Amino acid sequence: MTNSKNARLKIVRPVRSGQTTEQVVARVYELIKSEHLKPGERLPPERELSKQLGISRPSLRAGLSSLISMGVLQSRQGAGTFLVDGPPALDSEPLRLLAQLHGFSFEHMFETRSILEVGAAGLAAERATGEQLATMSEEIAEMFAALKDPQQFLVHDVAFHRAVAVASGNPTLATLVEMVSAILYERRRETIDRAHDFNESLDLHRQVYRAIRARKPDEARAAMREHIVRAQRAFALEEEQQQSNLEQDRA
Amino acid sequence: MTNSKNARLKIVRPVRSGQTTEQVVARVYELIKSEHLKPGERLPPERELSKQLGISRPSLRAGLSSLISMGVLQSRQGAGTFLVDGPPALDSEPLRLLAQLHGFSFEHMFETRSILEVGAAGLAAERATGEQLATMSEEIAEMFAALKDPQQFLVHDVAFHRAVAVASGNPTLATLVEMVSAILYERRRETIDRAHDFNESLDLHRQVYRAIRARKPDEARAAMREHIVRAQRAFALEEEQQQSNLEQDRA
DNA sequence: TCTTGGAATTGGTCATGACAATTTGCGACG
DNA sequence: CGTCGCAAATTGTCATGACCAATTCCAAGA
Numbered sequence: 001m002t003n004s005k006n007a008r009l010k011i012v013r014p015v016r017s018g019q020t021t022e023q024v025v026a027r028v029y030e031l032i033k034s035e036h037l038k039p040g041e042r043l044p045p046e047r048e049l050s051k052q053l054g055i056s057r058p059s060l061r062a063g064l065s066s067l068i069s070m071g072v073l074q075s076r077q078g079a080g081t082f083l084v085d086g087p088p089a090l091d092s093e094p095l096r097l098l099a100q101l102h103g104f105s106f107e108h109m110f111e112t113r114s115i116l117e118v119g120a121a122g123l124a125a126e127r128a129t130g131e132q133l134a135t136m137s138e139e140i141a142e143m144f145a146a147l148k149d150p151q152q153f154l155v156h157d158v159a160f161h162r163a164v165a166v167a168s169g170n171p172t173l174a175t176l177v178e179m180v181s182a183i184l185y186e187r188r189r190e191t192i193d194r195a196h197d198f199n200e201s202l203d204l205h206r207q208v209y210r211a212i213r214a215r216k217p218d219e220a221r222a223a224m225r226e227h228i229v230r231a232q233r234a235f236a237l238e239e240e241q242q243q244s245n246l247e248q249d250r251a
Numbered sequence: 252m253t254n255s256k257n258a259r260l261k262i263v264r265p266v267r268s269g270q271t272t273e274q275v276v277a278r279v280y281e282l283i284k285s286e287h288l289k290p291g292e293r294l295p296p297e298r299e300l301s302k303q304l305g306i307s308r309p310s311l312r313a314g315l316s317s318l319i320s321m322g323v324l325q326s327r328q329g330a331g332t333f334l335v336d337g338p339p340a341l342d343s344e345p346l347r348l349l350a351q352l353h354g355f356s357f358e359h360m361f362e363t364r365s366i367l368e369v370g371a372a373g374l375a376a377e378r379a380t381g382e383q384l385a386t387m388s389e390e391i392a393e394m395f396a397a398l399k400d401p402q403q404f405l406v407h408d409v410a411f412h413r414a415v416a417v418a419s420g421n422p423t424l425a426t427l428v429e430m431v432s433a434i435l436y437e438r439r440r441e442t443i444d445r446a447h448d449f450n451e452s453l454d455l456h457r458q459v460y461r462a463i464r465a466r467k468p469d470e471a472r473a474a475m476r477e478h479i480v481r482a483q484r485a486f487a488l489e490e491e492q493q494q495s496n497l498e499q500d501r502a
Numbered sequence: 503t504c505t506t507g508g509a510a511t512t513g514g515t516c517a518t519g520a521c522a523a524t525t526t527g528c529g530a531c532g
Numbered sequence: 533c534g535t536c537g538c539a540a541a542t543t544g545t546c547a548t549g550a551c552c553a554a555t556t557c558c559a560a561g562a
Contacts, residue, residue, distance in 0.1 A: 020515075021316055025344070032352055039352060045543060056516040058309045061545085062316040065272055069317035070345040072352070077544045078524025088353045090345055093276070094321040095426070101283055101290065101323065102339045104423050111374075112423040119366035172355050172363040175346070176427055271546075296512055307547045312514085328513045329555030504562085511556075518548090525542070532535080 020055050024063020027053060028072070032083070040085035043073070069093070087166075088175050092182040099183070106239075109184055110232040114225060116177045117161060121208060121224035123168035125217040132167035136160055136209050143202050150192045158185055160205055164212070164224075184235075191238035194245075204230065271306050275314025278304055279323070283334070291336035294324070320344070338417075339426050343433040350434070357490075360435055361483040365476060367428045368412060372459060372475035374419035376468040383418035387411055387460050394453050401443045409436055411456055415463070415475075435486075442489035445496075455481065 031037040043049065050060040064081060067073040071091040075081040099109070124132070139160040146152035161181060165174040204227040211219035282288040294300065301311040315332060318324040322342040326332035350360070375383070390411040397403035412432060416425040455478040462470035 021320070025320075029348060029351070032348070047543080058312075058517090059515060061309075062313055062515095065313040066316050066320035067348075069272070069276075070320060070348065072345065072348050075544065076524075077522065078542070080524095080543065083352070088349050088355075090349060094323070094341055094345075095423075097276075097280060097283070097318075097321065097323050098339050098341060098426065099423065100280065101334070102422060104339075108421045108423045111421055112427065115366065115370035115424065119370075123362070170359045170362050171353060172346075172350065172359045172431070173366065175349065176363065176431075180423070180427075298512080309548090310546060313546095326513060327555075328553065329511075331512065331555090506561080507559095509556105509558090512554085514551105514553075516549105516551085520545105520547080522545075523543085525540105527540085528538095530535105530537085532533105 020059045021063045021066055023053065023055070024060055025067060028063075028067060037083055039083050042080040042082050045080065088171050090175050090179045092179050095179055096183050106184070106187070106235070107232070109180060110228065110235070113177070113180045113184060114228040114232075116173065116180060117164065117228060118221045118224045120165045120168040120170070120173055120177055121212065121220040122217040123170060123173070124164050125212045125215055125220040127169040128167035128212055132163060133209075133213055136163045136167070136212070139163060140202070140205055140209055143198070143205065147198055147202070150195055150198075151189065153198055154185070154189060154192050157201070157205070160209075164208070167212070188235060188238075191235070191242050194238045194241045195234060200230065201227070201234070271310045272314045272317055274304060274306070275311055276318060279314075279318060288334055290334050293331040293333050296331065339422050341426050341430045343430050346430055347434055357435070357438070357486070358483070360431060361479065361486070364428070364431050364435060365479040365483075367424065367431060368415065368479060369472045369475045371416045371419040371421070371424055371428055372463065372471040373468040374421060374424070375415050376463045376466055376471040378420040379418035379463055383414060384460075384464055386414045387418070387463070390414060391453070391456055391460055394449070394456065398449055398453070401446055401449075402440065404449055405436070405440060405443050408452070408456070411460075415459070418463070439486060439489075442486070442493050445489045445492045446485060451481065452478070452485070 028037075028043075031043075037043070044052065046057055046060055046064070050057045053060065064073060064075070068075060069091065071089060072084060073081055074084050098104070128136075139156045142156040143153055143160070146156060158181065162174075162178065165177040168174060204223065207223040208220060208227060211217075211223050279288075279294075282294075288294070295303065297308055297311055297315070301308045304311065315324060315326070319326060320342065322340060323335060324332055325335050349355070379387075390407045393407040394404055394411070397407060409432065413425075413429065416428040419425060455474065458474040459471060459478060462468075462474050
């Protein structure tokens with residue numbers, strides 16, 4: 001009645017959910033782009049920012065909450081909202097949800113991880129700096145020291161792989177490696193106590209390291225591929241045991 | 252150890268931000284997990300859901316807004332909020348922001364894309380179904396038809412690569428390929444009109460296809476690698492021209 | 503039977519206020 | 533004069549409530 005026929009405005013685009021949310025994201029994006037905001041710095045207070053954008057605080061918060069969940073922002077109550085600093089990282093949550101939603105298998109995750117890390121190992125063999133080589137070596141040493149402590153071993157295992165990814169000199173690649181690995185890591189932490197022998201795993205890590213150190217990309221790739229294949233096998237075994245243990249518990 | 256740099260494994264994230272937001276995400280995650288909610292289905296109305304969770308509607312909306320920005324949910328005013336349907340996909344926005352924030356270069360993006368797509372091509376050569384092969388072939392045909400229309404050519408170029416990624420049979424991998432490609436695609440769309448000759452590109456696409464069709468993973472990988480290297484070169488050239496054109500405009 | 507109008511449903515936005523955690527600065531005490 | 537401790541200001545967190553806009557659906561009328 002009130003709007004009789006002017007409602008002819010047929011929006012061609014599929015309804016943009018969150019007009020204002022999008023606005024917030026775009027605004028922050030501009031702040032970053034124009035270098036007015038550097039990593040680690042603080043954003044204007046919500047009350048002020050909402051006025052700047054001409055939107056209400058709840059709406060602003062919806063947008064910020066999106067950016068927080070994307071891992072771009074981080075907020076501390078009483079202190080403020082900050083651009084994350086530190087190494088670039090993507091939140092694994094979206095991938096995890098997607099995997100759950102579509103029933104991705106761990107085999108596929110491992111396969112993807114293999115492709116990413118094999119590539120990273122090859123690049124690392126070409127580009128790793130001395131310091132990065134040192135970091136890898138240190139993590140291997142820590143793995144030696146933790147042969148009797150599965151959880152600790154796993155921590156340094158992950159750290160080694162992260163070091164390789166970083167040494168690839170490709171932050172995009174390193175970010176993806178991190179994202180995929182994080183999901184597998186969490187799952188593995190629950191089952192690794194059932195693993196028996198880390199010597200083989202450790203040896204393969206050392207082969208990867210030696211190949212990178214010797215600047216032999218092909219060998220590094222081959223070693224990493226072999227390592228991940230075996231890791232996947234070990235993982236499958238642990239899962240199996242976990243499964244049978246659960247069945248025993250029920251009995 | 253004494254080196255305080257690498258021993259900092261901060262896996263714990265300050266949960267301070269988003270107590271309730273996290274709760275919402277967890278709740279939806281449970282809904283999905285327990286299969287009470289299938290792709291394409293509708294969530295309970297916000298007013299009801301907020302009561303179920305014992306939180307206010309704005310708080311609930313903050314959480315939903317996160318899930319929407321992750322690409323898990325989609326909402327239409329007046330209709331409801333739905334679990335996304337269709338092929339699994341991760342939003343590229345987070346990666347784009349991260350790239351902007353840390354100054355990732357396009358070279359690195361291409362390199363990552365190469366690693367992902369080369370791997371996908373290899374897997375596709377092992378697993379592609381007849382239908383998937385047909386899809387690839389059709390896209391190549393469309394590229395033939397669009398030799399004089401850069402924008403259209405690019406559309407089918409992207410579609411071909413997507414088909415290869417899907418044919419890898421690995422949805423995780425396909426999702427990552429999609430995410431990285433989307434960013435490069437957007438940039439490329441702006442410069443492709445300056446490209447001269449698509450015949451070489453088309454020929455390389457056909458080589459990739461033939462290798463996949465012939466079930467020769469190594470050849471498929473090699474062809475894909477070669478293709479992307481050249482695509483990157485072409486891209487760099489177009490960028491250069493774009494640059495000099497801009498300078499001319501200023502003069 | 504088909505069209506159409508409106509009411510109910512549902513997401514989108516806003517305003518306001520109370521609350522909690524952190525930071526900061528001032529004052530008391532050594 | 534310096535240091536510690538507490539209180540106020542700052543800032544994010546959450547709730548309540550209201551209104552708007554788009555969609556859906558059903559019933560009344562052509």
